[in-house]
Amino acid sequence: MDLAQSDTNPTAQVKTKSIGQYLSSHLRQYGLLFALIAVMAFFQIVTDGTLLRAVNVTNLLLQNSYIIIMALGMLIVIVSGNIDLSVGSVMGFIGALAAVMIVNMDQSVPLTIVSCLVVGGLIGAAQGYWVAYWKIPSFIVTLAGMLVFRGLSLWLLEGQSVGPFPKEFQILATGFVPDIFPVSWGDSLANMLEIRRVKHVNMLALFTGVAAAATMVWIGLRQRAQNRLYGIDDEPKIFFIARNVIVAAALIFVMYKLSLFRGLPNVLITMGVLTIIYAFITETTTVGRRIYALGGNEKAAKLSGIKTERLTFLAFTNMGVLAAAAGLVFAARLNTATPKAGFALELDVIAAVFIGGASMSGGVGTIIGAVVGAFLMGVLNNGMSIMGIGIDYQQMIKGLVLLAAVIFDVYNKNKQG
């Protein structure tokens, strides 16, 4: 075994493991990334390049936005050792509420949005209350919630579809951020690249992609330097470079594709900002740390002075707000609220979180993992639809992917233990 190389830093001993060992102990993270790339490559080939066409990339993001928004909240709920089965119904209910407020009651869009988010929070709080303070299993409480809110949407909409929404509401989901750079830049770039059919390249999207990639690499490098200093066993250089190059390239590539269509979707910004916020909360704040402790060992967390009940309550309240946000985006995208909106969507959200590496027993899982898991499901859905695979096969394949991901997790864990 290669245990050599001790650091000059006296407080730490850097243990540089061999690449093989590193890979085997971090197989999950790389596996997920690799799976996403492999699935994308596969569909790109079998769909004759349709998957990564500018329009479709834009669509892919729009289609999965509400899943991802909810997956952020679900990750926290699952890490805290619970589950929320009601999010699909809550999402549908909030869409219905928005439609009734705007279309039937003529309320303003901002008021509706704020009310819907508040109602979502209240719904989450109501469910969280029973779970946190009454110790009623979250599975039961949210199963009940799933039925109740499904019923409530039906009641609210009186079984009808309600729509359409005004433009200013629709842009929540279907709007694009206007290009702030001079139009001439984008035009000349399009000329320069000699892209057929595209007259204009959205410079904002392109610059955002480059900036995001650069920021990511910068943060990665800084983190790596810190890790070195403190002797955290960090990834081998070749992995670090490969991972960053691939992710940065993918980021720029996606943004480039978006720039060829209509630029940055509003939803992408919402999604991106939320993802960053939640990744930050879970990884570097005391609240995030306490949630992991709560899910990892509730009794130990409680005896360490952590207010476990309040955290559980907050996790569900937060989930409610995010489900409401997803409901608004979903309704805006469909431009109508239907009683069936969000039906069985909770399962997609939960699947995304587990594919992303979260553990059913709590305490384990990452925001980035959940987002990548959601994209993996999204690409599968989208790719199979383009190929014209029937919904029957799609369901089966998605089910097997979920099972495979979790088996892979368990296998990995056993091998290490």
Added chain:
Amino acid sequence: MALLSMQNISKTFPGVKALDQVNLDVQQGEIHAVVGENGAGKSTLMKILSGVYPHGTYEGKIQFDGVPAQFASISDSERQGIIIIHQELALVPQLSIAENIFLGNERAKSGVIDWRETNRRTEELLAKVGLSEAPSTLVDNIGVGKQQLVEIAKALSKQVKLLILDEPTAALQENDSRKLLDLMLELKAQGVTSIIISHKLNEVRYVADTVTVIRDGMTVSRLDAKAGLSEDEIVRDMVGREMTHRFPEHQRSPGKVLLDVRNWNVWHPEHTERQVIRDASFAVRAGEVVGIAGLMGSGRTELAMSIFGRSYGRNISGSVKLNDNEIDVSTVDKAINAGISYVTEDRKTLGLVLDETIRFNTTLANLEDVSSGSVLKRNEETRVAERFREALAIRTPSVFQKTMNLSGGNQQKVVLAKWLFTEPEVLILDEPTRGIDVGAKYEIYTIINDLARQGKGVVMISSEMPELLGMCDRIYVMNEGALVGELNAEDASQERIMSLIVNE
């Protein structure tokens, strides 16, 4: 005649050689003790013997009952008559004694259980192990000591040739332990061969015919216990050095009263009519180590936990003063902020987040000090964890090691680190050395002495009377929820403590 002979057993885990050419020879009809510090390799050896690590994953040869043994699984070894009873009991609490004994081995005719036969056989087995309970009693309703006997009855139901008991008395009271050990001797008289793994050397001396000492994955010695063996001899081989003192030297001069608990009353959380703590009053002075002795179930843990943020019980009344000021201990974080810490008796289920690192666990109870505006300063966290790793000699390559991979002694040190980082004035330690080896115990004692020297007050709850006698300045004796006596160190003895418990 040798019933079992394990020769030159070596087992390597990635990066660690857990066993290195270990030899174990067990004679027919004897009680053979395997002793060694935690992490010495005892359980690995037993896992190889019982087939948990199947043939082919280790080197060396096993000869059992005259034939070479190559077990592929636990059921394989069980079929040959090797039954292992683990520290954590493997009974289903919601099933009856009879159902548990014949679990997986039901007395049945074509799938239909023959209850009369089951109960008859159970009664026979229970008589054999000296347990007077009805076969239909739920396992949940009998104590740990009796559960242990049910486990043994279960083993006996399977035509056992070699019975392995892994720390059988770890969770037992003194008199239950004695009963269990006597049962082992009785079984020996009936011809059952057994292996006992234990930390308690007085027990080893009491039952064992032969002792094999393992240290750092190697067989150190094989001692004949029939001729009489002193604990010091065993300890010397276990730790590889002469242990002249089991307890580090200390000289204390306690100062003024730090913690003062008055008229503390607690009722049971579910059986609300039952009073668990009755009018308990005690005090701890600065720089003093105070012990609380008592049998298991006497209310020691309940007393500590009810004071620590009302973590146990209901209808709690009484006052807690720290430095003459009444403090609010109604929630755990208030108790911590007031300056009280409580190290739980059960580090795995109550003390640590096992899936997380040493760093994560060290700072968990005091995240405020490693964050600014609720954003964690992770480098600061690393520094803190490193500081405690050095100060408490936590043996690990890095503070990013998951705590589940640490030995019991090191886990206990991480729990201590967590509480020391909250900078308490009073530390309540509940069974601080349970299940950890002699060397680590000594280190924990040293830490306790350091704390006292720094002027902190220490409350030490322990079932091991020698430990209390060796460490404490004063000892309170608890029985049935009340503090029934108080002894100064110089007046205290095991006999006096026991008589206080018994005479109440």
